[in-house]
Amino acid sequence: MSLAELASTDPCTGEVIWTGPTGGVADAVATARAAAPAWARTSLDQRIAIVRAFKAAVDASADAFARLIAQETGKPLWETRTEVASVAAKVEISITAQAERAGEKGSEAAGVRQSLRHKPHGVLAVLGPYNFPAHLPNGHIVPALLAGNTLVFKPSEQTPAVADFMGRLWAQAGLPNGVLTIVHGGGDVGRDLAGADIDGLLFTGSAHVGAALARQFADTPQRILALEMGGNNPLVAWGLDDIDAAAALVVQSAYLSAGQRCTNARRLIVRDGDDRLVEAVLALADRLIVGAPFDEPQPFMGPVISNAAADGLARGWAGLVAAGGRVLRPLLRARADRPFLSPAVIDMTGCAPSDDELFGPVLQIIRVPDWDAAITCANATRFGLAAGLIGGDAALFDDFWARARAGIVNWNRPTNGASSAAPFGGVGASGNHRPSAYYAADYCAFPVASLASDTLAGAIPAGLSPLPPAGGAGGGANEDRP
Incomplete structure (x- = not known):
């Protein structure tokens, strides 16, 4: 294995179950950036159809999916089966949350329409943990895709095989190329991704790493950062x-x-x-x-x-x-x-x-x-x-x-x-007041408020001097100028 490769092992046996290249952050972000405009213009109905196709792919491969999670994490099979079920269930929950938390709203009075709609941030990074390598990153991926973002996903270096399996299911669902790109590696790759040309980062992991990300993002307040960390x-x-x-x-x-x-x-x-x-x-x-x-x-x-x-x-x-x-x-x-x-x-x-x-x-x-x-x-x-x-x-x-x-x-x-139908997050060192789960829709897009009218009408309410009378003093050709 070269330095540019990562290996994942079965914790119960030490057997190597996956190898693959690491890094490639710059290319992955460029790919996501190039795919962003078209995906943002894709209708919500089309995006919903794709995430529902992903759910169908998860259901169809549930046993193989659960067995892979069990092999890579060491968790009992009964538990990994519940994780796969949660991955599938997240789709309809996220569709409902998208409509409730970020759906279009509006009213009209005196010919003026007031509306509230949401736009995707653009390119978002997702950093996933090893304890629930499918369910927890999926809880960011699905709402972020519904919102119209493209994604670069770096899973835990302990669970790359599960991430690649998920990537294949998204491809089966018809997700366009470049909308979800997976990169692998350790903390150095995570830091590179956090510092890349992204519009935000969605993180689940330790308080130590979360604090480091907060420091890394301190000079870029325009980028969204959602942190879900641990607890005592x-x-x-x-x-x-x-x-x-x-x-x-x-x-x-x-x-x-x-x-x-x-x-x-x-x-x-x-x-x-x-x-x-x-x-x-x-x-x-x-x-x-x-x-x-x-x-x-x-x-x-x-x-x-x-x-x-x-x-x-x-x-x-x-x-x-x-x-x-x-x-x-x-x-x-x-x-x-x-x-x-x-x-x-x-x-x-x-x-x-x-x-x-x-x-x-x-x-x-x-x-x-x-x-x-x-x-x-x-x-x-x-x-x-x-x-x-x-x-x-x-x-x-x-x-x-x-x-x-x-x-x-x-x-x-x-x-x-x-x-999963409620917000999930904490205070103090457990998060940065952006709870995930049902509230993930809140930070996967930004609100845009609009006032609109079919006719052009404008008037200055106060503060104008009166117009000079017609033919009155207004200056002539021979008037002295300073």
Whole structure:
């Protein structure tokens, strides 16, 4: 493999499953720029027909698509099948959102028509993550295409095969050449794309990279930048009646996708002295099956994305222990050469760990004396993506909703449950106030307000001097001039 190539490996086996060239940003952007005028002039009905054809192509290849995602990410097949279903479902949701959020609106009074329509930005870049390599970039691609933009998509260097599969499905759907171009590579290619001749960038990924993009875009405020980043998400358990059901919600919140969802619960906040839930969570975590995507019975979770990710999580875990954490279930690695990790639990009550997002199967327990302390603890993070309450009543949830600083606030549901028919995003270090999902239509086009009349009519309302009388003093041929 030359330096100009990228290889993708199966995290479960280390087998190389894809290779391809990297870079090519300048050519990809030039191609998208050349295709932009014609695509922008394509009618909305024609664009809708193409994205619906894409949905049909996804449905027709759903099994192969799910198997590829499972192979490249290590996620269980049952989970990747739900991801493919979400890719298909995004089409009709985005069509509805386009009409509601960016559809044409207008009125008429006294012969003057007022209208609101939207125009595409032009060329947009999409930077995708590895945890949902199809669903999350697709959540930007579909609304951006509906809005009339052309795109350059750089997937995570961990999941290029999934991106290329998606590209082929778009070609099958009849998307014109140049409207969607895929480039591959690592952070250097991402930086090149962010600095290229683009009109905006749509990003899903870590807060570290998002902050770097914000700095890179600081001198170009005319370019749109939408950032959806991670979270150090709290889950508060209070006034529980059903401990077993609560434990199931905690485990789903903490360990789905091996903890590699930006909405995973990282901190479980409980009342001091009540150990029933913690004991139930530990017992349930001990029963979770960790395995490869195609194992039978199906595992609850697979490996994390790579050995490098597993190594980073081990360092983060060591930091929690060094900060004074009491290990309740250790972070174990079944094989030294592969990134299978066990679900880990650590009690951080009274400790002061760093406010970092540990993107893996690590749950911190924090015990507090009262409700106000629980709210204070929940908000003790620079992030603000997701927060959840399990237990209590409607009045307690109303108080939690009002005081929790997050863009997703759930009650008696996992923190990683979110509707595609709602906006998705957070505050603080979790985003830049451009939530995606249903609100992606808001930043994929810009509004144009118009006043129009069929007849030309104009008058100066005030401030004109009177016209001189006909034949009066107005200057003659012999008048002296200064």
